[in-house]
Amino acid sequence: MYKYDNYDQAIVDARVAEFRDQVKRRMAGEITEDQFKPLRLMNGLYLQLHAYMLRVAIPYGTMDSRQMRMLAHIARKYDRDYGHFTTRQNIQYNWIKLEECPDLLADLATVEMHAIQTSGNCIRNISSDQYAGAAADEVADPRPWAELLRQWSTFHPEFSYLPRKFKIAVIASPEDRAAMRLHDIGLELVKQDGELGARVFVGGGMGRTPMIAPEINPFVKADDLLSYIEACLRVYNRYGRRDNIYKARIKILVHEIGAEEYRRQVAEEFAHVKTLGIDPPLAELERISAFFAPPAFDAGEVELDRSDPDFAVWLDQNVKPHKQAGYAIVNISLKPIGGIPGDASSAQIDVMADLAEKYSFDELRVTHAQNIVLPHVAKRDLYAVWQALREAELADANLDLISDIIACPGLDYCSLANARSIPVAQKIATRFADLDRQRDLGELKLKISGCINACGHHHAGHIGILGVDRKGIENYQLTFGGSGAEDVSIGKIIGPGFDEDGVVDAVEKATEVYKKLREGDERFLDTYRRVGLDPFKEAIYG
């Protein structure tokens, strides 16, 4: 894991001091709320329906146990004893007091954490594959590249007032676990003649106009990366639309001028930027990479005792193969039936921190599906880990099943929402509470957004649900066929919307159609893609 040196720490400490001063000026009335807004937003502080919400950055979703415990401490001391893990691998606290915020940020800074650029029209937290460093299919660990980008993007003087927010994801596997092509910039590390470089995709995103990012460059070398990304951003900063907030994301620019013209403009800008000497030497990437060296794996391969049936189910559903023999990747579901997707109590956060320290080389990951990962667990320890998780009500064996729902906070918290998301997620999970039934349905990614901004990734759901406001009444539209994985696609609206109970019924009917029509080991998504919408429509509206 990356460790701050004095430079990194000085920058984060300076930010705490600066924000303390800004809050003081706001409290004293020296600056108006309108002037304060962009300042607090660049520190991840939103004014929501009921209180301030603070979003804390978890760079590329990686933490150690000390940092995880700090998240529990923050929840206990400054919030209501819980936190909400987000689709951007961050954590949000919903009940923050403005006057306590500077102390909160100072606490975070003691464990090399911050809330820098977790909101605002700037480059946001860099996200990555939650299995980085553990997945057998990766060409390299993507996190050193993400850290390089984190540093480059932190307080970037030219790109802090972009037309709109800007999200970058970095992966290094053919299997996409980070919805890479649904980001403003998606990077996939690849090898060409033995050399590591990045495939660059630009202009993806969800929101009201979902788009899949086209490839803009098949191979950017490591020592050109920052120049190239700087060129991508400069073209956007200069020519991205600023007349309409809904058309201001880079996906609209790339779409309007076309990928080819955007590529040409970036190439031209890159030829110039490359002469400026903004790329660090490769030694800097090597310095960062050394922090991500594989841990000292020393456990041998073992035969797992599957005699406890609950344990066996959890193994099959939530535990994934590790690149190192004798080890496994453990997924901790934050989706208990009837719970709030992504929420964890302080006590649960502490349990996960303890388990990471004891069994996972002190590492944890947050996933974009709002779950937690222990990336490096020796197989011989899996039973002990499972027992501890079960004790903390963290052993739901529903990874990637229909109750492993992504949901935005919705109208229960969010000032932008048109409809509630959480109760719909709870009702669907409860309807499908029977685990055997869920497992029979297999991988089925269901995602719920409470408004068109799509924070709940509904466009990328095998089944997506979008909450809208229809004449003052919450109404839910269903979409089928989306995917955020390597088979990326955007879901299509199937027909007229439903009320809250109606959408739960419609989802159930869709699963029945799937069960009837599926062939072989087809997933819901595969069957839908093969047979099309008609049989589903007929069952739901017929």
Add this chain to the structure above:
Amino acid sequence: MVEFRYRDDEVTEQPSVTLDAFLDQSNATAVRLEPDDDARALIPFLDRLTLIEVAFPKYRDGRGYSSARILREAGYTGELRAQGDVLVDQIAFMRRCGFDSFAPEGSLNPEAVERALSTYDQFYQKAADAAVPVWKLRHG
């Protein structure tokens, strides 16, 4: 009105003209760039210019930051002024992009500006100012 200036030379008295006017009649030495003007149109004339004023009609519109860097990267050494909706907490970014004078619409507290400019002494990126980026400090 110029409230903050970080240069020793004389203030240009000539009023600035629009980019279109400048490109039409070429003897002006001061130009004003709106957010949607292409700063690169000035590159052939930089050695003749003593003042380029970059307009910020709204603080949220960040195009002027790129204009400033493009001008400095092209070798412009004259006065580069940020004019308009310029806020205290933007001045440090603007200085890094090459601005060296500021004409904010609302008056700014000089003490607050001074504080904003001295908050950070380490920077991750190489930009248009003289700051040495952290990676260079790490690797020499």
